[in-house]
Amino acid sequence: MVNFPEEQILRRMVVDNPWWSSGSIFEDFDIMKPRMLLKPFLELVSSLPKGRSVILLGPRRVGKTVLMFHTIKELLDSGVPQRKILYLSVDAPIYSGMSLENMVDMLMKAAKSDGSDGIFYVFFDEIQYLKDWETHLKVLCDTRRNIRFIASGSAAAALKMKSIESGAGRFTHFSLPPLLFCEYLSMVGEENLVIPAKVEWFGKETQGYDAVDITKLNEKFIDYINFGGYPEVVYSLQLRRNPGRYIKEDIVDKVLLKDLPGLYGIGDTRDLYRLFIHIVFRTGEEFSYEDLSKESGIRKETIRKYIDYLESAFLIKVLHKVDENARRFQRVTTFKIYVTNPSVFAAVFSPVGQSDTAFNHLVETAVFSQFCQRTEDLYYANWKKGRQNGEVDFVRLDSLSQKPDRALEIKWSDRYFKQPSELKSLLTFMSTNSLSRAVVTSITETGARSMECGSLHFVPTALYTYTQGIQSVK
Secondary structure, three states, X not given: OOOOOHHHXXXXXXXXXXXXXXXXXXXXXXOOOOOOOHHHHHHHHHOOOOOOEEEEEOOOOOOHHHHHXXXXXXXXXXXXXXXXXXXXXXXXXXXXXXXXXXXXXHXXXXXXOOOOOOOEEEEEEOHHHXXXXXXXXXXXXXXXXXXXXXXXXXXXXXXXXXXXXXXXXXXXXXXXXXXXXXXXXXXXXXXXXXXXXXXXXXXXXXXXXXXXXXXXXXXXXXXXXXXXXXXXXXXXXXXXXXXXXXXXXXXXXXXXXXXXXXXXXXXXXXXXXXXXXXXHHXXXXXXXXXXXXXXXXXXXXXXXXXXXXXXXXXXXXXXXXXXXXXXXXXXXXXXXXXXXXXXXXXXXXXXXXXXXXXXXXXXXXXXXXXOOOOOOXXXXXXXXXXXXXXXXEEEEEOOOOOOEEEEEEOOOOOHHHHOHHHOHHHHHHHHHOOOOEEEEEEOOOOEEEEOOOOEEEEEEHHHHHHHXXXXXXX
């Protein structure tokens, strides 16, 4: 292992912290439009009590580093002294072999500070590359109590699991998902397609959103499905021409061939890669370990581990089911899997249009991606009763009563607004569970339909997706 000269390390730290001398972050980060999640993240960082740190979780290339730099800019603008904000990318080769404590000492030396005067902010980027990082950070939280530590990493579940085990009471998690639809509209300059408005929601007037031009909003929604997950693709016309090269090679391949093998000691990645491609192709469908094993030739035990790994890298999200009585299953045999952003499909295969077979599942995936950060009480319903099968796309259970309080059916069609009685599974579920209302999405139609079991509220899918994204950033 190379031991780099201290002078060289200090020079690198000065370069990575340009605000120490200029008062500004890097220009290419400065000109980027901040993500809407900057505000809640900044509030969390600014209000951290002593002895606690923030763990910023999220997949590759969703803007964790940019969010850190935009947070630094906001801290500078709020009056935090320039040399009390320190940034370091843990995965840089020059820091190889250094402990977190050693990194902090060197940062303080580079910033010409003894670290004892007032509150400091230290940002560790890509912390998962440091072995036993959670133990090191816990010690720093306990011993450097005037420092607010902010760490980021790309293996969400693995980082979260380690931080929960080792940092109880010290680490607060903040998840950064791929771009939400509302953020995508803002980045492409089309945020005015949706405006705040008074809307009727189950017979009551409430504050919501309305589409100025639903046809154009739908066009942008289809663009979002194909190209909208990652900021760099949105900003670059060249990358949009060939999203596969960027998303597949720079995101998917690096996670499957580098990150996960390094974290979990996977020697042969071919089965992992094959399984992921299969899941992408069938996003939003129901899976079972038995069927996946038969279709892929991979052992069920290995598939279970690989699904956990893919979920830890925030590439997929598993959704569990309830039956027609909203009861959860004690033994999990089938489940749905979604990719966390639909644009992965276009990158791995090809962009899709409304006539493509995969389009409806990608619409459902796009909706799910808006709230896949808050799925603690979310399920789908699926049952077989005699010769009749039934399914409801999304069901939310009340956390206390464990009874359904919300049901959602995703449809890219206006047909059901005109013929709501065809929604037999949804109506059966509502009747069985005394659920008086449910939401059904459409292409363009808005309004309510009164049925014998309750009320159905129809809203365009693109508008509903936008609204769910807005709620996620509040």
